[in-house]
Amino acid sequence: MYKYLIILSLILIPLFPASASSLTKRVSGMLLSSVEENGQLWYVNPHNNTRYQMHSTFIAWLQAKQIAIKVPEKTINAIPLSTNKTVKRAPKKYIGLFLYSENKNDELWYVSPKTGKKYFFNLSDDSFNFLKTLALGISKKDLNQIKLNEKGLYSVSKFETADKNIDDNGIKAELKLKALITTTVDCGSESCFSKKFLNCSPSEMLVSGFGVFDYNIIGPDQNGCKVKMKFLENPNKDWENKEMICILDIKKDFLQQVEKNVFLTNNTKCSGELFDLFNKQ
Numbered sequence: 684m685y686k687y688l689i690i691l692s693l694i695l696i697p698l699f700p701a702s703a704s705s706l707t708k709r710v711s712g713m714l715l716s717s718v719e720e721n722g723q724l725w726y727v728n729p730h731n732n733t734r735y736q737m738h739s740t741f742i743a744w745l746q747a748k749q750i751a752i753k754v755p756e757k758t759i760n761a762i763p764l765s766t767n768k769t770v771k772r773a774p775k776k777y778i779g780l781f782l783y784s785e786n787k788n789d790e791l792w793y794v795s796p797k798t799g800k801k802y803f804f805n806l807s808d809d810s811f812n813f814l815k816t817l818a819l820g821i822s823k824k825d826l827n828q829i830k831l832n833e834k835g836l837y838s839v840s841k842f843e844t845a846d847k848n849i850d851d852n853g854i855k856a857e858l859k860l861k862a863l864i865t866t867t868v869d870c871g872s873e874s875c876f877s878k879k880f881l882n883c884s885p886s887e888m889l890v891s892g893f894g895v896f897d898y899n900i901i902g903p904d905q906n907g908c909k910v911k912m913k914f915l916e917n918p919n920k921d922w923e924n925k926e927m928i929c930i931l932d933i934k935k936d937f938l939q940q941v942e943k944n945v946f947l948t949n950n951t952k953c954s955g956e957l958f959d960l961f962n963k964q
Contacts, residue, residue, distance in 0.1 A: 707732045707829050712779015712796050716818035717826050724815055725826065729779050733832035740811040747791050747804060748961070749919075751781040759784050759792055762801045772799025793817075867891075876900075880937050883908035889915070898941075906930050906952075912941075913957055927957035 711729040714737075716722045724737040728750055735750070737743035759782055762773040772778075779796045781804070792801040795817050802817065804810045867889040868876045876898075879886035883903045890896045895916040901909040907930040914922045930952045931940050 706825060714814060714818040715821045715826065716815065717823055718820040719823045722815065724818055727829060732830065734829045735832050740806060740808055743811055744804065744806050747781040751783045751791055753785050754782050756784040756786045759801065762794060765798065765800045765802045767800060773801065877937060880908065881933055883933055904930050908933050922957065922960055925956040925960060927953055927955035929953040
């Protein structure tokens with residue numbers, strides 16, 4: 684029911700015949716919803732005038748995290764909140780951007796060109812779904828005039844879809860990665876890797892689709908199961924071969940722990956160069 688509400692709430696952009704460059708300029712910084720593709724969410728980055736596909740809560744958050752601009756906390760505090768009744772708008776230079784505070788860099792804010800106010804975005808379905816309500820409808824024809832960001836770290840265009848029965852609106856926040864990526868496991872299958880994790884037995888899984896990510900179960904630690912992670916390949920070369928060690932709970936789902944905890948600065952269970960890059964000050 685919620686997805687229909689979202690689609691009904693969209694305002695279709697009244698696009699008149701225009702060049703690709705003028706169209707891109709008009710929608711720069713906006714969230715767009717492809718009305719012919721069940722409301723697929725896109726973001727047009729004003730810094731490079733390309734579009735990014737915000738395919739699911741997790742991928743959208745990581746995508747936004749990568750392109751967000753760091754600003755002083757007082758700057759974010761000065762931008763009116765979405766619920767604020769004031770007519771005051773954010774300074775023009777922040778309109779259409781994702782921002783994060785230098786003191787709280789796991790908290791992302793989107794400044795809407797439509798309202799000039801800030802909207803909180805974290806790893807929850809609720810915040811992602813709320814972003815969808817801000818999107819403006821656009822036809823597939825017009826969307827295709829805007830250049831696709833093919834170097835984006837989480838460009839869904841590079842994913843190999845194994846499950847043909849995926850909901851057209853994308854994966855929900857628990858991020859069923861197996862539907863979006865391909866995996867190679869030393870013991871033969873993802874289920875085998877999951878069993879190895881339950882026992883915290885050494886095993887390695889390579890995940891491809893947005894580069895190649897390596898999960899390596901090292902073995903038991905006094906506080907849980909030690910897992911080493913790193914990018915073997917990544918469009919952002921600075922992230923390649925940087926490691927991160929996390930201590931995970933074998934009683935909890937492996938991928939959910941990765942999704943919900945690894946990329947948060949208040950998580951004390953992970954450390955290493957890659958973790959620092961995700962959460963750099």
